[in-house]
Amino acid sequence: MPTDSSLMLAPTPIAGESPSSWLHRLSLLHGRGAQTLLHSVGIRKMKDPDITLTSQQFGSLVRETNVSASMVAHLGTIYEPLRESRYRRLLRHDDRGRPVYAFCPECLASDETPYLRIAWRFTHWDICPTHRIRMCYRCLGCEAPLLAMRPPQKFYLADLRRCSMCASDLTLQSADRLPQEEICGSLRIQAALANTLLLGHCFIEGHPERVPLDFLMHALSTRQLDGTGIRDTPLTPQFRLLCHDGQMFFLFLNFLGTRGESFPDVT
Numbered sequence: 001m002p003t004d005s006s007l008m009l010a011p012t013p014i015a016g017e018s019p020s021s022w023l024h025r026l027s028l029l030h031g032r033g034a035q036t037l038l039h040s041v042g043i044r045k046m047k048d049p050d051i052t053l054t055s056q057q058f059g060s061l062v063r064e065t066n067v068s069a070s071m072v073a074h075l076g077t078i079y080e081p082l083r084e085s086r087y088r089r090l091l092r093h094d095d096r097g098r099p100v101y102a103f104c105p106e107c108l109a110s111d112e113t114p115y116l117r118i119a120w121r122f123t124h125w126d127i128c129p130t131h132r133i134r135m136c137y138r139c140l141g142c143e144a145p146l147l148a149m150r151p152p153q154k155f156y157l158a159d160l161r162r163c164s165m166c167a168s169d170l171t172l173q174s175a176d177r178l179p180q181e182e183i184c185g186s187l188r189i190q191a192a193l194a195n196t197l198l199l200g201h202c203f204i205e206g207h208p209e210r211v212p213l214d215f216l217m218h219a220l221s222t223r224q225l226d227g228t229g230i231r232d233t234p235l236t237p238q239f240r241l242l243c244h245d246g247q248m249f250f251l252f253l254n255f256l257g258t259r260g261e262s263f264p265d266v267t
């Protein structure tokens with residue numbers, strides 16, 4: 001395999017698509033595993049493309065293709081606030097530590113071009129807000145997770161609807177529809193968490209400065225974040241913080257991100 005070569009063709013990024021998703025589609029287009037593709041443009045060993053690949057490296061993948069570097073530059077910045085290894089558990093990994101995605105079979109089935117949403121990589125994203133079903137984590141055909149890095153295969157099928165290991169149709173996995181009244185709070189919390197992670201900060205009542213994600217991680221791991229105390233305003237949901245010393249604070253998560261079209265509709 002020659003290095004530093006041009007790929008000639010690349011997919012156009014879809015609004016709300018994750019970096020790994022675009023890499024999957026590039027992989028399918030060329031019939032090669034993701035690692036081989038990256039190697040072909042001089043990018044060596046890559047474990048987690050979502051947090052590691054830079055805008056410049058995405059640019060090198062589309063050099064001399066139908067897609068310009070400026071069209072893929074944003075892919076290198078989406079998960080930027082989560083690059084530090086201490087934020088690793090906010091992103092989904094399998095039990096072998098590989099970066100993986102959850103997926104909604106009904107979203108994939110309804111896509112004109114199937115793609116992985118940015119929020120599907122987040123550990124706390126459990127319910128599809130569009131279809132009100134629990135996210136799937138494995139292919140039912142072979143039990144394989146949906147890896148962020150598409151592995152090399154003998155045959156490359158048409159699109160992301162097919163399991164990258166056994167080619168089963170992921171859209172055939174069924175799930176029970178969840179009652180709207182039961183999931184309303186969960187949906188708002190996961191949407192607010194997702195936006196907060198993408199922005200990289202939150203606020204605490206009475207504290208004028210932005211609070212880093214470390215605080216949110218601590219609140220999540222010690223179960224201090226109380227979703228039942230939610231008091232919504234149109235722009236900023238508030239979550240009650242349960243403090244052991246009896247003090248009461250409210251944590252303001254970011255419900256509406258500022259990244260515009262790069263974030264999926266989470267309503």
Ligand SMILES: [Zn+2]
Nearest residue numbers: 104107128131
């Ligand atoms: Zn869905």
Ligand SMILES: [Zn+2]
Nearest residue numbers: 139142163166
């Ligand atoms: Zn499979």
